[in-house]
Amino acid sequence: MWRYLGLFLLPFLTTPALPQADTQAAAIDAYLDEAMPAASAPGLAWAILDDGDWLAGGRGERVLGSGLPVTDDTPFALGSISKSFTALAIMQLVEAGAVDLDDAIADHLDSFEGQPGAAITIRQLLSHTSGYSTLQGNSFQTGHMRQLAGTSPARAPGTAWQYSNANYLILGAVIETVSGREFEAYIETEILAPLGMENSSVGGRAAGDRMAIGHTPWFGGRRPVPDQGRASGGMAAAGGIVASAADMALYLAMMSNGEDDLITAEHKAMMMRPASAASPFYGLGWFIDAEADAVYHTGLTPGVETLAILSRSQQRGGVVLVNANSGMGFGVTGDILVGMSAFALGENPEPGGQHFGTQSLYVMVLVLPVLFVAGIMLAWRGRAGLRAKSGVSGWFSLVFPVFSTLAMAWVFVDLMPKLFGAPLATFYLYQPDMTILLVASAVTGVGFAIFRLVLALSGRR
Template identity: 60%
Template sequence: MWRLLSLLTALVLTSPVNAQFGETMQAIEALVDEAMPTSSAPGLAYAVVERGTVQASARGEMLLGSGRAVTADTPFQLGSISKSFTAMAVMQLVEAGEVSLDAGISTYLEEFNGQAGAAITVRELLSHTSGYSTLQGNQSHTDQTGGSDELAARVNRLAELVPAAQRGQRWWYSNANYLILGRLVEVVSGATFADYIESEILEPAGMNSSFVADGEVHETIATGHPPWFTGRRPVADRRTSRVMAPAGGVIASAADVARYLAIMTNGQDDLISAESKALMLQPANVASPFYGLGWFIDVENGDAYHTGLSPGVETIAALSLSEGRGVVVLVNASSGMGFGLTADLLSGIPAIALDDPYVSVGSQLSAKLFFVMLMSLPVFFVAGIVGAWLLRAGLRAKSGVSGHFSLWFPLLTTGTMSWAFLSLVPNLFSVPLNTLSLYQPDMVILLIASSVTGLALAVFRLGVFYLGRNEQIQA
């Protein structure tokens, strides 16, 4: 059966497209012509599927300046689209009678016995209603050894956490949920997560250019390019992350993801039953009105989708549940602050493919001005230090309440700014600063530089004043 399925999904990629499909592809190509230059993305691959007929295309380079062309078969790290694969693996185990969606996770993972999260159900993990917060799922660890047991080690750590909210009460997107589910797949199946996904989903689906992160560097993968001061540079560390595989480590080409989307929209029993597919693609519960099991749900438009973000790579896969359409977009670049925006590619292509409304993000002038301000702050503060020294006589002449206020108030303001830059901003992103630096390295450098130079200016002015006053008193 699996060989037949692989053959059929391969055949759809060579089927002739109808006239309407051709018009859709022409509209997408026109959008790519307009949006790709402003995105500064080195490469792009996308594919559209409609009732089993697939068309794929690609532009640009795998690595900036390399001349190695991106093709429809070039693998990209899918990021959080991988969660849908993990969810499908769990549904396979449910259909095999080995897992129950409403059983507590401690039923399968003994490390949760006696822990605060023991009663969290498999369904709650799949739907992000477990109570684990986004920040809990993004916390940095030092357990990425590359060994086959590092997912088990990470989940052991997660088992010791107290969820930030009561289970089943609120929706909170968290990688923690899918790391735990990945470990569930390992324990119940007896195989590593990578081996299970590759043997039970990727190979049967004919996804021959795809695999699961194994902690190694693969030259065949499109290299990610994070923003770098209005431009781009390739990621320094190109190793794949084995421990994050269940939440973001499936690596696949646009053509292969199209095969996967064709399976998800065919209404047939194959990798999983049609009933299980329908369950995955509908709101999971009252606390999760816009997320199913591994998929976001757009109830208004009747679509399901999932985005993905890896260092320097952005992706999206989307399905029209009523029209039997699907689309995937893979870009080896991530958006900067107002510069190099990828949103028109990642939102515009799916909108055209699924016949949904879309409005361009525009020039994002306010974001650009904020980023330029960030670039200017360290220069301004360093200039202030130089100026404070050159004008030290006037600084030392300050006296009275107003004079001392003008000396100490900058320490309060720059201290508040530093707190906002180094603590508040990471909390807004729900990610530690060192992890944020993998995705927005230029912004993190500017946040740190502004904080350090701002505090340095305030302290330097105080030093010039008080040291100078002491010298005058001694004289």
Template identity: 45%
Template sequence: MRQFLFFLVILAGLYAPANARTAAIHAFAAESWEESGAPGAAYAVIEGDASKAEGFGVAQAGGELAVSPDTPFRIGSITKSFTALAIMQLAEAGALTIDDPVSDHLPEMRNNAARSITLRQLLSHTSGFSTIQGNALHDQSGELPPTLAALAASLGEQGTAYPPGTRWEYSNANYQILGAVIEAVSGSGYEDYVRNRIFAPLGLSSGTFAYTETPKGAAIGHRPWFGGHRAFDDHGDSRLNASAGGILMSARDLATYLAVMMNGQSDVLSAEGKARMLQPASEAAPFYGLGWFLDSATGSAFHGGLVPGSEALATMIPAQRKGVVVLVNTNGGIGFGESVDLREGVTAFALGREYSGSGSRWGPKTAYLSVMLLPPFFVLAIIWGWMRRREILAKRTNTAGLFSLWFPLAAMLALAFVLIAVIPQMFGGSIATILLYQPDFGAGMVAAAILAPVWALFRLVLAYLPSRPAPA
């Protein structure tokens, strides 16, 4: 069915009027949304100055509020392009240059290890801050820094993971610091600046920021929960992460924004400034501009968005003035309940690219099932051990038996370390990050990390408890 719809899109693009192509794209988007299991989604297709937007499903699972093209979604890291645009506006106003050291604008960073990092390096993720540093707010359960400037100072005191300018690594820390720069240079709060200098001039009426509550009518986020999705409307670090991932916007307004970025005109930014944002920022970032990922093979610029409960993808081909926006009010699961086909499939079909799907996804599915089966396995192993306690007691009498008693403890402690410390870093954060985005998978990891050494210790307790005399 998916390939047939793609054929219709291509055929409509070649021989049929625009409304036929639009209908074929909509049919594919509807099918992909149903297959994803997402409570709601919205998309928009941009061609020149025109755009077509649609919505599916509901703002919250079990609710009645329908998603429309004007429903605000959290767009996550697409926010970074707005932050980069704000920096470019200030550069064109003469308030800064993007090659300024950050310490020129943030006094809080003049005496720390990060003082020589340039704004260009922050914009292009070549500052040396790591992905893990950028996700550190997920780990802070206590008092958070009171302002963006204080957060920037804290990051500067930590220092970078790599020498600035030597490598590319995506990090929210870069854009958290840029938010502080915008506040310091403009004299207004980050949110006020973006509202007044970007949202208002472009008529992006749905654009807003969520801190303590989701705006009325906005899509509520959902997270994977054992094959399904469960509502999640907690904002945690949103204020401090506002400049890295805090914007809410509708598919229709985000399409308007992309159209402006591709119009070749001087409006909220000069035409030259827009073009500069969509060029490689440096030799260390050949595939990243200023707030945008770049694909030289297709001539496209794009950015994804991922926050707890929501995912988004915005893509544009400036030379053709074509673009696509896809917004989803859930995080995809690991192998199950994923939304990758919805986001990437709709994008590919709308831009006339072939898309064969994400495949069977047996790798992620196997990883998910392997972790989720560990806790019941160890519970059963504990029960089995109790039933065979006399055999376990007998293991104390020989070398091989002692090894079989003590080695599992070391092995299970190592497994717990891998589950709690190693695997989360592969996802770019800590176990708190996993629990935030994938609560079911994270709960399985924590449960397995606890039960694994408990099982090994239980066997040792059975082996070394004083044996009771057999009844007469």
């Protein structure tokens, strides 16, 4: 969800050559000196990979106002970058002969036998061509695998691409069933430990107080997220891995080294190619930008946004981890992710984009409740005029606002969150201030229209 942030617009990259490491770090610091205040980001960690060598850093605070510094060893919730780890684990099981990419789900999960999604293949899950929708994926949480198994995909499997957490929740269950280990134990033993990712874990419990705390937008400021955006159980396979920027440099170096190690170089390359005709811009756990000849994945958890990117033709890439969600047009962290991806590919970033559309929307829903409350007061003062209305035009002026505000309420509390691929309750986790304003606008709008109508009818004989 949440690709409205523009994180995937890599054509913003320009063409100057990558400077040497010392001047590169200075260039990144100069860029972040301007970008971080504009994004209202409490803290950030980054790493840049160049021909096997890497450079990393951190700045800002783990918790706003705490004075606790972010470093390149500070663990962050990776969000959906975790999907690339889950895909890597599946490829390990493929190489072990325990799984085939064209196996059906029901071959490994008994709960899917005889169910609508039984014939969906492992490859389709990895590439988001299973038919499960974004909304379906964001509606299921850990512990609901049987419920998911009984849900019909929104589209026929293999016919279209749509990003869905449901795919990776199922893959996590496959890993556990086939390996005989909990997802957490498998990832930490077979991927994190061999790579020396000492500040990384699944679910974030091992990070303790060292972990960066997420911050969500809050009426022009930032508010810490109490649970630090951690995921556990079945959700971990879709977005629950926690890692530091320095550890991610080790992971990206392995994925780009062209060597046989955790998996073969052949399978690494396969993960970075289009998975099928229905998935031209997504491989196995990675988005593909053919123009930049790069693969990448973004991550989004409550209060944290992340991006990892790799060149397919050079051993170059990087990661950026920010402990803040983008605001609606204000405090947009997505500009930092795009800018740091430019540095990762050896380019210089362009200035951040304009966000007039989302800014206008935010201001509108900020003002609407005030206007509707003022309208209620004016209706009371002008109640004699309302009661005097008659004829078709008079009744229309009384009844039409009821229907129009009901339609507005439906758009605000149902349609708009679903356009972002999530129900209202999930939308609140990432945009609490905007959610409150949408609900307030819906309630005061309908309340104004009904109050006006009742007021007009109550004085009639």
